[in-house]
Amino acid sequence: MTPRRGALALALALPGAALVGLPLVALVWKAPWSRAIELLAAPGALAALRLSLVSSMVAAALTVVLGLPLAWVQARVAYRGRGLVRALITLPVVLPPVSGGVALLVAFGRRGLVGQWLDRGLGLGLPFTPAGVVLAQTFVALPFLVLTTEAGLRALDTRLEDAARTLGASRAEVFRRVTLPLLAPSLAAGAALSWARALGEFGATITFAGNVAGRTQTLPLAVFLALQGDPESAVVLSLVLVGVSVAVLVGLRRHWVLGLVR
Amino acid sequence: MTPRRGALALALALPGAALVGLPLVALVWKAPWSRAIELLAAPGALAALRLSLVSSMVAAALTVVLGLPLAWVQARVAYRGRGLVRALITLPVVLPPVSGGVALLVAFGRRGLVGQWLDRGLGLGLPFTPAGVVLAQTFVALPFLVLTTEAGLRALDTRLEDAARTLGASRAEVFRRVTLPLLAPSLAAGAALSWARALGEFGATITFAGNVAGRTQTLPLAVFLALQGDPESAVVLSLVLVGVSVAVLVGLRRHWVLGLVR
Amino acid sequence: GGEGHDGRATRLTVFAAASLTEAFEVLASDFEAAHPGIDVDLHLAGTPTLVFQLQQGATAGSLPADVVATADDASMQELVEAGMVAPPVVFARNRLAIAVPPGNPGGVGGVGDLGRPGLRVALADPAVPAGRYTAEVLARAGVEVPRPSREPSVKAVATRIELGEADAGVVYATDVRAARGRLDAVHILADDDVVARYPMATMVGTERPEAAEAFVAFVRSAPGQEVLAGAGFLPPAGEPVAG
Amino acid sequence: MTAGLSAVVAAEVGELRLDVALDALPGEVVAVVGPNGAGKSTLLRALAGLIPLTAGRVVMGGTVLEDAATGHRLPPEQRPVALVFQDRLLFPHLSALDNVAFGLRCQGVRRAEAGRRAQAWLDRLGVGHRAASRPATLSGGEAQRVALARALAVEPALLLLDEPLAALDVEARAALRRELRPLMAGAGVRVLVTHDPLQAMILADRLVVLEHGRVVQHGKPREVAERPRSPWVAELVGVNLLRGHGRDDGVELADGGWLAAPGAGRGPVLAVVHPRAVAVHRRPPEGSPRNVWLGRSEAVELLGDRARVRVALDGRPPLVAEVTPAAVADLALHEGGQVWVTVKATEVRVFPA
Amino acid sequence: MTAGLSAVVAAEVGELRLDVALDALPGEVVAVVGPNGAGKSTLLRALAGLIPLTAGRVVMGGTVLEDAATGHRLPPEQRPVALVFQDRLLFPHLSALDNVAFGLRCQGVRRAEAGRRAQAWLDRLGVGHRAASRPATLSGGEAQRVALARALAVEPALLLLDEPLAALDVEARAALRRELRPLMAGAGVRVLVTHDPLQAMILADRLVVLEHGRVVQHGKPREVAERPRSPWVAELVGVNLLRGHGRDDGVELADGGWLAAPGAGRGPVLAVVHPRAVAVHRRPPEGSPRNVWLGRSEAVELLGDRARVRVALDGRPPLVAEVTPAAVADLALHEGGQVWVTVKATEVRVFPA
């Protein structure tokens, strides 16, 4: 790494960094820090934070569990219409979040396509429950995991998997011992993105799971409602969200990526 | 590919596919198709669709231009605090979109941190302009491109780049002729995600760029307004968004990926 | 539009609350028809967003706001106190209604029933104007709703009831009308009723004061009030506008 | 079904149609040799179960691994087979030690024990000191040794080696050549692909020569060396091969001309002329050699105490002659130019084609 | 500054400290040989500019490519160098043709012309028919040829070849051995890393032997073969090397024992014994050979019409003897067991260490 090269790289990376960095700096700068403690001490805030953390983690885990096989099929099984399926998988990203919520209601709501069976048969009402929050978050976050992971799988040298099999590794072992570790960078990126998306999710959640304090009110919902009345407090709450996500991403990533690679 | 293997893969991929697929099916099923033509013929709808397509494409292109160098630095330059920067890059995903819009206003608004200089010095007012729409969309979409591409870069065999250099390729040529084509799957995935995110973007856009028909009203904003009066038409407009994105993703991907790889 | 004196159309920018969407779209085109040479740009967003944007400098420059119409007095009062708007006028009112799915499966008979355990109730969050009015109604009736879903907007309340997720909710009368039969309304006793007020004002420092005044006047004129009445709004004074 | 390997392999990749029969007794080493692109690696991949047979049947140690007729097909991991890949394919995310321990771990051996055994294999192959290194930091030869250790560690009944010694230094190559047999001890069968004739001759009990996906010759290395059936095999074993029609006391060469050789028999024949039996002269030879041709000295290679001269003949494959380095200098063969070559009729070996 | 290559390379990777001086005249071929992990590939990477020098200086054809003292350093793409990598590193996203055309395209040659020239190189290397194939579908040897073509196509002044023939079949190897010189014609310098002693001896004008990152010997191949300075070089050239102290009429061996050798001189010496000069006996030899040792026959290799027997000696490096295959059978050397070896004193070459 010559200094010149470093300088050029930095110069090229600067506009992008500025685009993300400046608004954050501005937010921090404008935030009414004096009122931060008061706002965080408000009864709903901590509950919302807790729910946000738990539900987004569960949702991220679900995207991995549900998305990995999907990504694998997309990357490895050649079938007609694969491109179409890939485009369809991207849809929750395109769908305006509120429409996403409506779609979820139509499918999994009390009178929904599948929801009516869940409701009548299993007594499982998803809307207005924390499970509904997780479902909404998983729905919007899934595409990020699937597409990122699929790209990672495509870049992988499948001959290494062949080599593992000749050494006696079953498909499952190949996946666990070879595919997964080699996929780690992509999987980590996809999981980080989908976790972040789940953490920040607002529209689909409020539409599908509602906004019941202490039950389905996540931090973004609290932020939104705060914004209605008191934009300043919304900024502080947003920054709390940001701080939490930075802490988790910096903290987790190390453990988790290393854990996968080990 | 044995049939057994195919069946197992399918079984594993099914829950994820169902999670994405069912709400879409439900939405299609519920949509008031009889009124579709009337709704699309409404004067605002086509303008919104056009603006959405153009602005999201420009935004996606911008994420590539701004994000690629950022991803490259993140993947290739080892510096202290790289993990922190990676976490910070993820933030626009976490930030509730409306807060994102607030952050953009505080930074690039007419009274913002940077915006006041842009405004006074260059007469460049971003809010309430199509440029503002693009900025808001780029802001929320950038992380998807950067993280996905960074993961792709990490998985790349840098010795191939060395080989290219010994054959007389300058850094720029190496990037264009070797790095970029090898990165194509990840870059395509990242660009698709960020385009989709830009296309579906609502909160930051309405907050930062406003919701002026024919000027800054994108299709998701039109969906939002339709939802105010006539939820059914919102469903139809959402499906239009979905249809357009499928068409573009299926159509473009082929050309574009091939174009890169050639 | 048409030609202004400098040969270009005058662009009048109106910031309006999202709940006014349908009415203001008609008002804007009627106004344009009546005033050749003026083009109206509508910026429609939630009232808090409008207020925040105006505070962040959306008053001049690339898209100066000339007129602002909010869904409640409190928000407008913020702008007045900041010296950003001329004295506002109320141009419409709205009434609350209890909305239920068609056929009223929850058997809701009045405000008192909203406190019934087991009934799923969606209410607008007190952070938005409709939520504040709703809270007032419930307080006056002495009803406490157990675990309501606090929706971010009154439209979200309507959507939830339409899709059958909630058995009842409190919305504006205009929302029931807009739902075109997908919602039924349960009468709210006049005592419990609260009337929502929609104020509008011209911006201080607008470069098009005449056009701005003209628009405010148009909304308050008979043809303007007719449009608002068509969307279910009540006239500002409380009695129907003469046709 | 007896022990050992009995395979008939038909498979297709790209434009290659592979069609090979291969047998080996327990404990035998089969060397597969042949030109680049002949299908050697493909054959090993098919035996390992990585590509399906289009026809044929593979039986190892009495177990049917695959039978295209019945559709029966053991997946690679259930075959008692290990494959040393031509490209090595070490797992980049694992240390050398963990690479070698991989197969053992898959067999259920505990971590500590697998590590111990892997370390022993690495030591045995002379890379014990690199146990902790990632493959990316290994030299070519070190990586090759680790790849060998990885395959040997699972102690497979059928060991498939695709050029396992190519990147090894001479010392390691010689050491492994000496030790490969004991390393590979047991009743197992080893199939070795190599481009090193010495390896093939020394290590193999059987030699199979592949060309264009088909077996052109097989047998004991010595037999093959004595009776090469194709120009490529002749090149491999370092002799001249001439094709023609036997006419009792000589061969009417396919490319024209006559090769005197008593007892040549009748019918299509192949004639082998060892380079030592070819003499080179600057002037027309005197005396009575019956096979004399005019040619052009093309290239000289010095091989220690011998030299090989390639003489181009008009419209016929070149002949290689072995002479002393002194003769090269005396005749100035380096400089090219016209030479006469003679072949002693008594040193021509002729056998039916 | 003269033409040709003049390099002093000090570099570090992992635990390796590379410290090598290398010179070559225009047109020369330098073979770099040495054990696995000696630093050969690292040396080539340093010359190509892929790893920085910690000290030293590389000058090629009068141009300073790198000088650690001044910090001057041409990037790889500005060096008149091409490198054939040990792992080939073909671009997986390009066809064989485009791989070969890559360097030309970077030089600004137009697409059509570059394609034409690339095709010509592929043809020359015998893989013209695979021009449209992606590297993943090439066989090992085909890929190797494409990699060679890719490097040759840019016609570099300094060509660095890291085991370019390892995966080639014997025919191609021989053909390339013949043609590599003309292929590489011109005033350029070629540095060739190889594990094939024959390649090194035949192709090289100079031989540089690396061990542990340092040059242990360099010179003309013949000189090196005659006076190996390390056991590894001795193994390379196939002779026995003994180290000791000259005592006029013999050598006091470093590992103990006495080697009679008239004219051994005085001081530290190396003694070379050709395997042919070593005889093996089942019984204590009669007559008067002065160098007689008792050992154990360890391994036998048959090399065509010769056989090499390795005899382990107590506490000393083993001696290799060359005998006839008949002798192997007569003495039952295959079976191991005690043997006596004798070395004719007159056939021992001794030179100062």
Ligand SMILES: Nc1ncnc2c1ncn2[C@@H]1O[C@H](COP(=O)(O)OP(=O)(O)OP(=O)(O)O)[C@@H](O)[C@H]1O
């Ligand atoms: N996946 C594939 N697609 C198309 N062609 C292939 C594929 N794999 C191999 N081939 C072709 O099949 C032929 C045989 O390949 P194989 O690797 O078996 O050769 P080989 O005998 O091992 O050669 P080498 O000595 O060069 O390693 C080659 O011409 C190769 O290009």
Ligand SMILES: Nc1ncnc2c1ncn2[C@@H]1O[C@H](COP(=O)(O)OP(=O)(O)OP(=O)(O)O)[C@@H](O)[C@H]1O
């Ligand atoms: N990036 C690296 N990090 C650590 N060690 C390295 C790295 N690259 C090479 N080495 C070590 O440096 C030594 C020299 O490697 P090099 O590849 O130059 O050997 P070589 O002479 O080419 O050997 P071979 O004949 O096996 O190809 C080896 O021990 C190798 O493990």
Ligand SMILES: [Mg+2]
């Ligand atoms: Mg091969």
Ligand SMILES: [Mg+2]
């Ligand atoms: Mg090497």
